[in-house]
Amino acid sequence: MRSSSNRCPKPVGGAEMARVLVVDDEPMVRDLSCSVLTQAGHTAVGADTVAHAERELCDSPYDAILCDVNLTDRVGTVLLDHQSVARNQTAVVVMSGSAGLPVAMDVIHRGAYDFVAKPLAPGEIVECVDSALRKRDDRLRESARKAELERLVRDRTEELTRALHTTERAYDATIEALGAALDLRDTETQQHCLNVAEISLRIARAHGIDDATTLRDLRWGALLHDIGKIGIPDSILRKPGPLTAEERLIVNTHPMLGYRMISAVSFLGGASDVIRHHHERYDGSGYPDGLSGTGIPITARVFSIADTVDVLTTGRVYQAARSDAQVRAEIERCSGSHFDPDIVRSFVAAFGREERTSHERT
Structure with missing residues (x-):
């Protein structure tokens, strides 16, 4: 004034x-x-x-x-x-x-x-x-x-976003190439990896997981979950008959082998949870670390259900493919022992809706 x-x-x-x-x-x-x-x-x-x-x-x-x-x-x-x-x-x-x-x-x-x-x-x-x-x-x-x-920050952010998308597409191509390498060792594995990656994302979204980074890590982990099998001898991996107890122990090392293989790859850090823990069980009876409950990373808990769904749906040499209703019943039977009960409920609700929608269309 x-x-x-x-x-x-x-x-x-x-x-x-x-x-x-x-x-x-x-x-x-x-x-x-x-x-x-x-x-x-x-x-x-x-x-x-x-x-x-x-x-x-x-x-x-x-x-x-x-x-x-x-x-x-x-x-x-x-x-x-x-x-x-x-x-x-x-x-x-x-x-x-x-x-x-x-x-x-x-x-x-x-x-x-x-x-x-x-x-x-x-x-x-x-x-x-x-x-x-x-x-x-x-x-x-x-x-x-x-x-x-603000304009410079906005322009730079857009440039970085485009670069990130380009980088992630390159990462995706690399990961799918690594997954394809498994096909040289196990003729069932590559299509299984692609199937289980898709199923994992469907279950995750049904469970309310919508974080882009978590979904990306889940997909990459699903594609590479069996990458450790590259380190398993052909004589065991391709054996037509039942495995001996010693051979089963060797096969069971593949989660840690895969984890060690990708541990030096920084952009796969989040995917390593699936690779290392995809054979853990909710009741603690799995391997390699014997984790239980929510101590198992959520991406691995989601993946374990997707893995079983694909194996049961597509069948294997040693077992015939099952119907959707049989698959759902098996997942529910193993709720609380193999699988996280909360994620099982999300799976049953979501996939049950898909089945009803499919029947209505036909």
Whole structure:
């Protein structure tokens, strides 16, 4: 808040020529203000009411407004609500010969650049308008700088997102290639990996898992869950008959073999939970770590159901494929022993709906 003085007009101090709207219902004050502002290099236009000022603001852009509080039609502070003022395009200086500190604080809070007490000396008229214009210009530059920074951040984020998508597509191709390598050792494995990856995602979403990273790690883990079998001798992996107890122990090392194989690959860190723990059982009777309950990573708990579903649905050399109803009954039978009961319920609810929908279509 400023108080007036009897100083003479000062040269314009850094403010460029601007359009200024002077709003005052006292002709002498209005004409004097326009005159000194014009002498200082500005273009000044007078208005005697708020309605007159609003028409001027609609017709032409103004850089600054110098307005009195008490006008004949309304209070001059309503001009603070004009859209050009709200966008910091127009700097407002409020003046009054009677209003006190509470009014001054209110108008500053509402966006006025200054509040000055009347009567104003010619020099102060120029000084307060020029100061408001400089503040306005500083704010506009700051807004432009902020907008440019936001644009740069947005553009960079979009670039990084595109790069990430490209990288993840490359990762996907790499992982599927690794999965295809299993087909050289076990002719059933590759299609099983593709099937179980799809089933795992369906079960996860039915269970309410929607985090993109978790779903990605689940898919990658499903595709590579048996990657450790690359380290199992052909004589055991391709053996046509039953395995001996010793051979079964060797086969059971494949989760840890796979885990060690991918442990140095940083982007597969999340997928390693499925690779290492896909043979754990909910009751703790699984391997390799004997984990139980929620101590088993949730992606591995989801996968174990999907793995069994695909094996039972597609069948193997040693067993015929089962119907959907038989598969569902088997999953429910093993709830609490092999599988997480909560995830089993999600599986039964979701896949039961799919079965009903399929029957209705046929």
